[in-house]
Amino acid sequence: MNRDEYLAACAARYDHCGYERTKKMKFTQLERMILEGHVELARMLLQSRLEDDPRGKAKGGHLCPKCKHALRFPEKHKWQRRILRTIMGELAYHRAYGLCDACGYTGAPLDEALAIPRRGPSVGALRKICHAAVVARSFEAARDMLRELAGMLFGRQHIRTVSEREGRRIVEERNEEVKAAQAGRGPQACASAPELLVIAADGGRVHTIQPAPDERWKEDRVGVVYDAVPRPDPEAKLGEYEGAKAQTKTYVASMEKWEPFGWMLWVEALRRGYEAAKQVLFLADGAKPIRDLKNLHFPNAIFILDFWHVVEHLAGSARAAFGEGTEAAIAARERWKRMLWNGNAEGIIRDIAEQSHRLGAPQKGDPESSPRVVLHRDAFSFFPNNKDAMDYPRYRTQGWPIGSGAAESGVKQLAKRVKGTEMHWNVSHTGAEEILALCALFNSEDGRWDQYWDRRAQGGPE
Secondary structure, X not given: OOHHHHHHHHHHHHHHOOHHHHOOOOHHHHHHHHHHHHHHHHHHHHHHHHHHOHHHOOOOOOEOOOOOOEOEOOHHHOOEEEEEEEOOEEEEEEEOOEEOOOOOOEEOHHHHXXXXXXXXXXXXXXXXXXXXXXXXXXXXXXXXXXXXXXXXXXXXXXXXXXXXHHHHHHHHHHHHHHHHHHXXXXXXXXXXXXXXXXXXXXXXXXXXXXXXXXXXXXXXXXXXXXXXXXXXOOOOOOOOOOOOEXXXXXXXXXXXXXXXXXXXXXXXXXXXXXXXXXXXXXXXXOOHHHHHHHHHHOOOOEEEEOHHHHHHHHHHHHHHHHOOOOHHHHHHHHHHHHHHHOOOHHHHHHHHHHHHHHHOOOOOOOOOOOHHHHHHHHHHHHHHHHHHHOOHHHHHHHOOOOOOHHHHHHHHHHHHHHOOOOOOEOOOOOOHHHHHHHHHHHHOOOOHHHHHHHHHHOOOOO
């Protein structure tokens, strides 16, 4: 299509929308008709632009993008037709498809030059598909969202395939970053060192497709890193303390075990200024794998045990010692909570140990929920092992956070997408790992979602 033909098409579309033809239409009908015409003209212009591009012709000394040798264009590939799905709908164009005799590369110089993916939709359409796949509750809902809001008609399985493939690309980039950081080539840190950097981690549950007798509910790991502004309040009453206010949160999420996940979280912390931060905190619930992760990757960070998680342990010990819902249990729980708030972890350990001795040591066959097991675990394991992370008066004086709510909310946010009674995932390569990577990218608040798609639009290895 040349310029005159395109202008003629525009004029025809203009006349088509004239008053006499459309005077009986309501505004919504006008909107739809004019928008459809606009998209049709845009698609025509884009197709014409592709067809006229000299880089799509089988001449001009095209070089292999890998080894820079000259490409050869076999006769049958000189005008290969491609159907491309774009944000303006489907279009077809012809372009030369070359072969490199030196390295075996095959590809279309035009596609390479314009950073059109070798397969699948355009990057613009791909971004919309991935956005819907992350935001919607399911791939079916993503299909409906794309149709209603973008006028893009994709099936649920196609949306799943495309978004998981893009998630795999993100996973592979992340894995390469970890390898580089382990070799001493860490990511570029943020420009300014944060006054306070907070790292937190927690685990969720994902229903997977696993053959029996494997456990189908698998744990996903979620980490959050954020900079914060301390808000000292040493005299705050129990339940009224707010602490440091989070600024920008970024996420890491994976189905990998805690050990490899720790490397991912470490790389994310490096990117956020871990090595230059004036103060670094690590917040978690005291689970041994997470504490081991902290000790390995963040040895200089101050470990803070999530206050409300500790309160749950106190409530469990009170129930175990005095019975569910009894006045004695309620009184003990409130007394221990005040002791915890005031930094008296040693007194709590003595009290719970006394109750453990009163009931006796756990017996063979006792379930994990039995009073003897609960009291013995809290008195001689949980509280002694974590008492160094329970100095809440000091944390309030410094204005630091005392809860890992940012990680817990991250788990819940991602669970909205990957957890549900009707959701069953492969663990990786075509499943949960890839969607979690997309979710972490999308939910990070530093603009990396936009940055990723900007890079994607510039091309690079497929």
